[in-house]
Amino acid sequence: METLPYVILAVGVSFLGIVAAIRFTLLHHEARNKVTVLILLASVFWLLMSALEVTSDSLPTKLVFYEMQFVGRLIVPTAWLILTMQLSGYERWIKRSNLVVLSAVPVITLLLIFTNESHGLMWSNITLNSVDPFLPLNANRELGYWLLILGYNYVALMFAVVIFVRRVVASRSLYRRQAVPLIFVACVPWALSAAWFVNPSLFMYIDLSPLGLTVATSITLWRLAYLPGADVIPVAHEMIVDSMNEAVIILDAQSRIVELNPRAQQLVGHNLSDALGQPVERMWAEWAGAKKELDSGTERVKEVSFGVGEEKKVYEMQSSYLSGITSERPNLLIILRDITERKISDEKVRLYSKQLKEHSEHLEELVAERTKELRVAERLAAIGETAAMVGHDLRNPLQAMTSALYLANRLVGSEKVEDRREAVELLNMFDEQINYMDKIVSDLQDFARPVAIEPTETNLADLIRDTVRNARIPENVDVSMGFQGDVSNIILDPTLFRRVLTNLIANAVQAMPKGGKLTITASKEGESLTVTLLDTGVGIAQENLARIFNPFFTTKAKGQGLGLPVCRRLVEAQGGTITVKSELGKGSTFAVSLPIRMRRPWSKAGC
Numbered sequence: 001m002e003t004l005p006y007v008i009l010a011v012g013v014s015f016l017g018i019v020a021a022i023r024f025t026l027l028h029h030e031a032r033n034k035v036t037v038l039i040l041l042a043s044v045f046w047l048l049m050s051a052l053e054v055t056s057d058s059l060p061t062k063l064v065f066y067e068m069q070f071v072g073r074l075i076v077p078t079a080w081l082i083l084t085m086q087l088s089g090y091e092r093w094i095k096r097s098n099l100v101v102l103s104a105v106p107v108i109t110l111l112l113i114f115t116n117e118s119h120g121l122m123w124s125n126i127t128l129n130s131v132d133p134f135l136p137l138n139a140n141r142e143l144g145y146w147l148l149i150l151g152y153n154y155v156a157l158m159f160a161v162v163i164f165v166r167r168v169v170a171s172r173s174l175y176r177r178q179a180v181p182l183i184f185v186a187c188v189p190w191a192l193s194a195a196w197f198v199n200p201s202l203f204m205y206i207d208l209s210p211l212g213l214t215v216a217t218s219i220t221l222w223r224l225a226y227l228p229g230a231d232v233i234p235v236a237h238e239m240i241v242d243s244m245n246e247a248v249i250i251l252d253a254q255s256r257i258v259e260l261n262p263r264a265q266q267l268v269g270h271n272l273s274d275a276l277g278q279p280v281e282r283m284w285a286e287w288a289g290a291k292k293e294l295d296s297g298t299e300r301v302k303e304v305s306f307g308v309g310e311e312k313k314v315y316e317m318q319s320s321y322l323s324g325i326t327s328e329r330p331n332l333l334i335i336l337r338d339i340t341e342r343k344i345s346d347e348k349v350r351l352y353s354k355q356l357k358e359h360s361e362h363l364e365e366l367v368a369e370r371t372k373e374l375r376v377a378e379r380l381a382a383i384g385e386t387a388a389m390v391g392h393d394l395r396n397p398l399q400a401m402t403s404a405l406y407l408a409n410r411l412v413g414s415e416k417v418e419d420r421r422e423a424v425e426l427l428n429m430f431d432e433q434i435n436y437m438d439k440i441v442s443d444l445q446d447f448a449r450p451v452a453i454e455p456t457e458t459n460l461a462d463l464i465r466d467t468v469r470n471a472r473i474p475e476n477v478d479v480s481m482g483f484q485g486d487v488s489n490i491i492l493d494p495t496l497f498r499r500v501l502t503n504l505i506a507n508a509v510q511a512m513p514k515g516g517k518l519t520i521t522a523s524k525e526g527e528s529l530t531v532t533l534l535d536t537g538v539g540i541a542q543e544n545l546a547r548i549f550n551p552f553f554t555t556k557a558k559g560q561g562l563g564l565p566v567c568r569r570l571v572e573a574q575g576g577t578i579t580v581k582s583e584l585g586k587g588s589t590f591a592v593s594l595p596i597r598m599r600r601p602w603s604k605a606g607c
Contacts, residue, residue, distance in 0.1 A: 003054040003134050006206055010051035013214050017044040020218045035083045039076055040217040043189075046072030047210035050136075054206065057133035063126065066137055069210075070113050070149065074106035076213065077156035084160035109148040122149075135205045161187070189213035247315075247336040250322070255280050258331060267306075267336065290334070294319055303339075314340045453573055458494045460487040460522055460529070467501045468520070476515030485524035492529075492594060496570045500578075503563045504533050504590050511537025511588065524596070531592045540582035548580065567592075 021037045021044075046069050053065040081102065085093050116122045121144035129135035193209035247267045250259035257268075257275045265271055268284045275283045284290075286306045293302045294317075301318045316337045321330035461483050468479055508518050516536035523530050540548065551565045571578045576594035 002132060003206070007051045007055055010047050010211060013211060013218075014044045014048050014051075017041075017047075017214045017218050035079050035086065036217070036220065039079045039083065040214065042072040042075035042079065043210055043214040043217055044072075046076070047214050050207065050210050053136060054134050057128065059126075059128055059137075062128070062137055067113050067116075070110060072210070073153070074109055074149070077153045077160075078102050078106055081156045081160045084164045087164065105148060105152050109144075109152070112144055112148065129205060131205075136207070188216055245337070247334075247338075249280075249334040249336070251280055251332040251334070253331065255332075257283060264336075290317065293317060294334075304336075312340075313338060314343045453493050453496070455491050455493050455574070458490050458492055458497075460490045460492075460531075462488075463494055463498060464501065464520060464522060464531070467498050468505065471502060471505045471509075473505070473509055473518075474515065477509055477512055478515075478517045480517070480519050482519070482521045483523070484521070487522050487524050487529070490524075490529060490596065492574060496574065500567045500570050500592065501531075503567050504592075507563060508533055508535040508537065508588070508590075511535055511539075513538075516587070527596045529594045529596055531594075532589060534587065534589045536587040539584040539586055540580070540588055541584060545580065545582060549578075 017040050021040050024033065025037055049065050049069040049072070053062050053069070056062050056065075082094060082099075112119070113122055121142055123139040123141050123145055126137055126139040129138055189209040189212040192212045193207060196207045196209065244261060245263065247264035248259065248261040249257070249264045249268075252258050256277055257272075257280055260268060260270075260272045260275055265275075268275060270283050281287045289306065290304055293304050296302075300320065301316060304315050304317050306313050306315065316339045318335045318337075320333050322333050461481075464481060468481065473479060505518070505520075512518070512535055518536075519532075519534040521532050521534075549564050549568050551562060568578050571592055571594070574594055576592060578593075579591050580588060581591075582588035
């Protein structure tokens with residue numbers, strides 16, 4: 001079989017093409033690379049179908065493979081045209097609507113090919129080759145074949161080549177050398193196809209265009225994958241200049257216009273075709289002002305203004321000299337950037353900043369004045385609140401003392417034992433009210449004045465026992481004490497700590513109106529001392545736990561709400577902390593933690 005070498009070559013090249021496509025797909029994911037892979041796969045499919053056609057001498061089998069070739073044969077020119085647009089800077093043309101139009105002709109052509117037996121628009125009288133039945137089929141090509149297959153393929157190819165060559169010619173020499181393989185991919189396969197049409201017997205009646213296309217595309221993919229910079233898209237310099245938002249003007253040595261981009265044409269007021277070669281002062285009315293700025297100073301970037309009134313525009317002008325091509329004198333490149341909006345914005349910002357500064361100064365004065373007024377008002381309010389609470393709490397014991405004193409005066413001279421006993425009870429109540437009033441005054445003093453710390457070596461166990469012994473504890477409250485570690489030589493202020501214990505014991509007793517148990521423990525661990533008071537009282541609601549140390553907060557009908565704030569103040573003055581845990585109906589635990597040795601044992605702390 002004479003076609004066997006071609007079959008072996010086609011299968012080998014197809015295998016290499018598939019490997020190249022897979023390898024390249026794994027390395028590159030850009031849109032243009034995907035289109036290149038599509039061209040290669042379509043070429044491989046075309047080549048394989050061509051090889052399978054010449055492996056059989058059966059007309060129906062060869063006809064199937066002959067028709068299948070056109071799937072790849074029609075995909076290639078469309079994909080090549082899309083790739084050319086991507087490489088030439090015409091991506092904006094690649095829209096869904098345009099892709100639908102480009103795909104319409106190949107789809108219609110394939111439908112006509114696969115239904116040719118019913119209409120004969122593509123070919124007729126198809127037979128086996130008379131020389132060798134293994135060679136490609138003989139067919140009379142009809143009008144549809146010439147128009148939809150050859151016509152579409154060559155029109156798409158020529159259109160792509162024109163676009164690509166136009167872009168490449170205007171690009172730098174590096175990109176021109178880079179573009180040679182792509183032009184080879186486009187031209188060589190179709191040149192082989194054209195040679196086959198002119199003389200089919202030249203290659204044993206086998207169209208070598210799919211073989212050439214597969215080889216050329218594989219080489220291109222190899223270059224893109226492994227040669228650095230080979231996938232850089234060439235872009236013509238005029239595309240860059242034309243798309244710039246700045247006005248670009250180039251003058252030759254005689255100040256004649258050499259180049260104007262679209263923005264510059266709007267600025268000058270003339271098209272490039274009218275202004276080309278003309279003196280710039282004749283075509284541009286504002287040239288005198290621009291030249292004056294160019295000649296003044298050595299700065300390359302300057303501000304210039306053109307127009308008057310509402311038509312006034314501000315530009316940032318940058319100039320540089322280019323080496324002359326036909327003259328020893330350099331050309332002048334002028335770039336003007338419209339900064340009118342920026343200048344207007346800057347001016348607005350400056351005015352707004354000035355106004356804001358003025359308003360800020362006035363606002364600061366108002367804030368300072370209002371702050372001063374608020375502080376005075378807050379101070380007066382606090383004084384008023386404190387005075388009202390203290391007045392209310394002192395009035396009750398004073399009234400009770402007045403009544404008790406009146407009754408005691410009447411009963412003290414009585415000869416009856418019952419009257420004298422009642423007089424003694426009244427005097428005892430008188431003493432209790434005095435102690436309560438003394439506590440109010442002491443709490444206020446402890447809360448308001450600076451705390452003076454006088455730490456001394458103290459036997460903490462004796463201090464706690466003495467404080468409990470002197471506290472007013474009802475008979476229905478059982479008190480127990482426990483000590484862990486050596487707490488006999490603790491350095492602290494005994495007077496302040498006794499005050500803290502007295503307040504905490506009083507709170508615990510008040511929390512157990514029906515009686516209960518109060519447990520006081522002291523422990524020494526490392527450099528820390530902890531004293532806890534655990535009661536079995538009514539407990540504290542969770543929503544009040546965060547507020548019990550706030551001044552004047554109390555849930556009791558009697559009291560100013562200064563006991564716990566005073567405790568915290570006295571503890572913190574000694575470098576310690578006080579915490580609380582509580583549960584309604586089960587009781588509360590207050591824990592006082594102090595350092596064994598205070599940070600500044602002989603200083604005075606003020607809060």
